[in-house]
Amino acid sequence: MLVRARQSRFITISELDALLASCESIARELRKSAADVRALPDKLSGSKFVELRDMEHGVARYHATNIERAAKFYEDAIDKIIQLKAVEGLDPRVVDRPGQYRPARSYVRHLARHINRPLYATLATVASVALDCRITKDQVIEWTRGAKGP
Numbered sequence: 001m002l003v004r005a006r007q008s009r010f011i012t013i014s015e016l017d018a019l020l021a022s023c024e025s026i027a028r029e030l031r032k033s034a035a036d037v038r039a040l041p042d043k044l045s046g047s048k049f050v051e052l053r054d055m056e057h058g059v060a061r062y063h064a065t066n067i068e069r070a071a072k073f074y075e076d077a078i079d080k081i082i083q084l085k086a087v088e089g090l091d092p093r094v095v096d097r098p099g100q101y102r103p104a105r106s107y108v109r110h111l112a113r114h115i116n117r118p119l120y121a122t123l124a125t126v127a128s129v130a131l132d133c134r135i136t137k138d139q140v141i142e143w144t145r146g147a148k149g150p
Contacts, residue, residue, distance in 0.1 A: 020078060023077050023081065024078055027071045027078065030074065034071065041056055041060045082106075082110055085106060104143075108127050108135065108139075124136055124139065
């Protein structure tokens with residue numbers, strides 16, 4: 001299945017999947033890098049050969065914040081890709097059944113993939129709020145049957 005992009009370009013499911021995986025990986029790495037940058041002055045200040053000033057701690061915080069903004073940008077892109085796949089019914093993890101819950105099922109299964117032990121009621125609440133519809137714990141249990149966690 002193909003989806004028309006803004007500039008009359010079609011995007012395939014595999015391209016969306018690759019883009020989603022790439023964005024998830026980059027966002028994770030950026031979050032880790034921001035934490036490393038934020039911690040660097042403290043690591044260096046332990047050395048008797050390097051003396052850091054308060055200004056350098058502030059500079060590290062400034063750069064870490066900018067890196068976190070970049071990570072947030074990628075996380076927003078991830079949300080848009082998931083939403084596009086759910087709305088268009090492009091998520092291959094979802095069995096193609098008729099019904100009104102296709103986007104919700106896709107979203108719940110995606111969330112469940114990132115949790116070792118799904119908390120069904122919590123997933124139902126998160127999905128209900130995010131998608132602005134009523135999703136029950138029983139629906140989440142049914143939809144996540146067979147979904148693999150990390």
